Amino acid sequence: MEEFVEALFGFPAMVFTFALIVVLVFWLCVLVGALEHDAFDAGPGSDALGLGGVPATVGVSLVVAVSWALSLIGGILLHRAELPDSAHALAATAVLLGAIAVAWTATRILVRPLRHLFPDEPGPSLLDFVGRTCTIRTGRVDAVFGQAEVTGRDGGTAIVQVRQYGADHLVAGGTGLLYAYDDTGEFFWVASFDAVSDPGTPPA
Structure with a gap:
């Protein structure tokens, strides 16, 4: 010892x-x-x-x-x-x-x-959800409120905040299209996937 x-x-x-x-x-x-x-x-x-x-x-x-x-x-x-x-x-x-x-x-x-x-590839980004369809999970979606469930490329799902610039009929169970992401508000702009082919441009 x-x-x-x-x-x-x-x-x-x-x-x-x-x-x-x-x-x-x-x-x-x-x-x-x-x-x-x-x-x-x-x-x-x-x-x-x-x-x-x-x-x-x-x-x-x-x-x-x-x-x-x-x-x-x-x-x-x-x-x-x-x-x-x-x-x-x-x-x-x-x-x-x-x-x-x-x-x-x-x-x-x-x-x-x-x-x-310890893979070198960066982790998934919220921007990866842009252009994907989602399922509305709240009773309404407007300019100040709304949530939706989206599936990523890897098969995983996430609940994200969504807002709409318009008056589409987006209710729970409906399908929407995430077409832009707002970094400041940390939410996605969403439009009805069935009703709109060109969702337009979100407000500044």
Whole structure:
């Protein structure tokens, strides 16, 4: 046990021991919900590490964990070797660099099956609903009120706010056409799909 503790807080393992503590605290915050989901967004940070396809937080965590394990094992072996101080320092430095190199290579292999969990394609946008038909879910739709259910290209459904610029007979169960989206009001302009072929232009 004493040998393990000395290796844990000795060079080179101590370099990664404190980094591992930071990583563990980060994942603990994730588990308790203290961090937002965008901490896992894949971005240029992972590409810079040569770990494209996964978030930098995942790649760095794996590199740190593997480096720590390798440097700890190396530290224990060096302790048992009882080398002179100068030789021990050189060997420990070699273990440090070797642990980083092996950990980085191992992480590149480990993240490959994880890449499909973090697709590069952007998520669905409300603008994808423009041009699609919908089913009215409220008793009326006017310039200030209305909701409808729309089905996306992936087969999923969503309830959206809808407004109409006109006097179409839009009631629950009717079919409408979403022909424009208002970013300010966060609603769709809708027209009766059966009665209107050219819904016109929404007001400014």
